[in-house]
Amino acid sequence: MTFTELRQQYPEFVFHGVRKEYAAGKLSITYDFEIPGLFAFAPHWEIPCACPDPDDPALDRLIYSLGLAELVSYWKITCSPTVRIGVQLSAEQINWWKQLYFGGLGEFFYRNGIQTDFDSFMTICCAETSLPDAPAAKQSLSGKLIPVGGGKDSIVTLNLLKDQLADACAYQINHRDSSEKAALLAGIPKERILEPKRTLDPNMLECNKRGFLNGHTPFSAIVAFSSVLTAYLHGLKTVVLSNESSASESTVSEAEVNHQYSKSYQFEQDFAAYERDFLRSGVQYFSLLRPLTEFQIARYFASLPTAYHEIFRSCNAGAKQDKWCGHCAKCLFVAVILSPFLPYAEIVRLLGSDLFNLPDMEPVLQELCGALPNKPFECVGSRKEVNIALCLAVARAAADGVKLPLLLEKYKETSLYAQYAPDAARFGAEWDPQHHLPDDLAQLVRHACVDHFSRNTESST
Structure with a gap:
């Protein structure tokens, strides 16, 4: 009916x-x-x-x-x-x-x-x-x-x-x-x-x-x-x-x-x-994380002891089995948002899937980055930070001398890559003022998730 x-x-x-x-x-x-x-x-x-x-x-x-x-x-x-x-x-x-x-x-x-x-x-x-x-x-x-x-x-x-x-x-x-x-x-x-x-x-x-x-x-x-x-x-x-x-x-x-x-x-x-x-x-x-982006959260998460990397799970499709399904929009988003901060081989190991080399995931990537009008109906990050993460993943692969996986190779040919790549390295210092954090916690989060990484970026340039 x-x-x-x-x-x-x-x-x-x-x-x-x-x-x-x-x-x-x-x-x-x-x-x-x-x-x-x-x-x-x-x-x-x-x-x-x-x-x-x-x-x-x-x-x-x-x-x-x-x-x-x-x-x-x-x-x-x-x-x-x-x-x-x-x-x-x-x-x-x-x-x-x-x-x-x-x-x-x-x-x-x-x-x-x-x-x-x-x-x-x-x-x-x-x-x-x-x-x-x-x-x-x-x-x-x-x-x-x-x-x-x-x-x-x-x-x-x-x-x-x-x-x-x-x-x-x-x-x-x-x-x-x-x-x-x-x-x-x-x-x-x-x-x-x-x-x-x-x-x-x-x-x-x-x-x-x-x-x-x-x-x-x-x-x-x-x-x-x-x-x-x-x-x-x-x-x-x-x-x-x-x-x-x-x-x-x-x-x-x-x-x-x-x-x-x-x-x-x-x-x-x-x-x-x-x-x-x-x-x-x-x-x-x-x-606590309201002032931050998914990009900043992923960056901080990647810096934590590897014991946390081994146990985290975000995949709804595999939730009942406490595993990653390795073939959904959420799994692909996690791979994307971590790709600037962890070696891709490590991401493949953690998720149990070589997501960037799966041709049928290309339309999902297009949804995530905004090449298609709607994002997947999942808890995923903004279109902008997905594009930033993809640009930085391309740069990381080049710096490491690693061959680009299929989806990154295709993404590098798009107008979105041309749009976001020039400024991607400067992303990550954002702080959203719309939050309800007490002052002491706001200071703690900003120091750990924004200022700490900004100083590291400046010292490496």
Whole structure:
């Protein structure tokens, strides 16, 4: 069925409420959703923690808000025009959630050919019952919660904060070997690796099999709300993300469609405001790497001990097997962004694939560098830094006396190479002022990831 037909047949999506209980060192949370006439859904979370105060008003706000973040993954099945929720939200809150849903579903709408707009895609109707508005019960928070995905970005964050990890915890939703290995290698003991378990309702998967609407949703918003909830339960003051400035670039060249919307600065800013104005837990949320580009992060990562190079994983296709698939846009991007800083033979060994010599990856490279209008729908860097990295990889091969692999040879013949090559060596001193870092952390990041390399470049010229 089409978007319009589904909305006509299933006009309402209902968020009935939340069930929660504490047992055996875990807070269990179940959200009750329903698309009347189709299915009820009961996604479930288990968060390890000490027994929380059942009357803590901030905890109620955090738990319900995580449910609102979960909601969109089930709503997208039919895109019901009306969403009914069991609590009262202000007009400002309703607008906030609609903005998250609309922006976070940009790729979903685009790839499903759905034409809609902010005003008409969803109407949120609220009950009269209000969530408790009293101040948070926990008044004294300290320490950091660091989400660790197992890729180079969170590894860089762990290393930048290596002298501040004594009271820090790592965070990952569901267990992933590469995430645990990264946290352990950075010095965070296993007992301080917090792993909430998130379980999708099987009825959603059944809908996918039946051909209902499906596609990308803003997963990093789930990370945001669940990590702040987990931090609060453990008395931790800050959630330190690893999202970079490059995440704010649109995936589609002619429209604001960003695969990484909930990793963007816009979302980070919006979320911080929502926490301050409505959640009021006292937990701070910001990305340590926000002022940096993927290029700068890759440069710093390449300088880390090789033990980190052996364990990092960023490939979604190979995630369940904890490996690189060696044949996707994410694997190719990682090869590109590391190629100015590591020997290509080493990249081939780490990824298990000679990506630059695979002819069928040329169209993917063209998407990454902007020769084609849209970037891959993956978490990849900006078009500019991809071009800079490719130019520097060509220069590195020449300096090392190495024959250019196929894709670099073809790239060298393009107008993009001619455009970016003259200034490529001067790239890497950028600092995006749009961030929420405290002054001491901003100084730390700038010194380690910008100034240090700028001095090295100057001394070598």
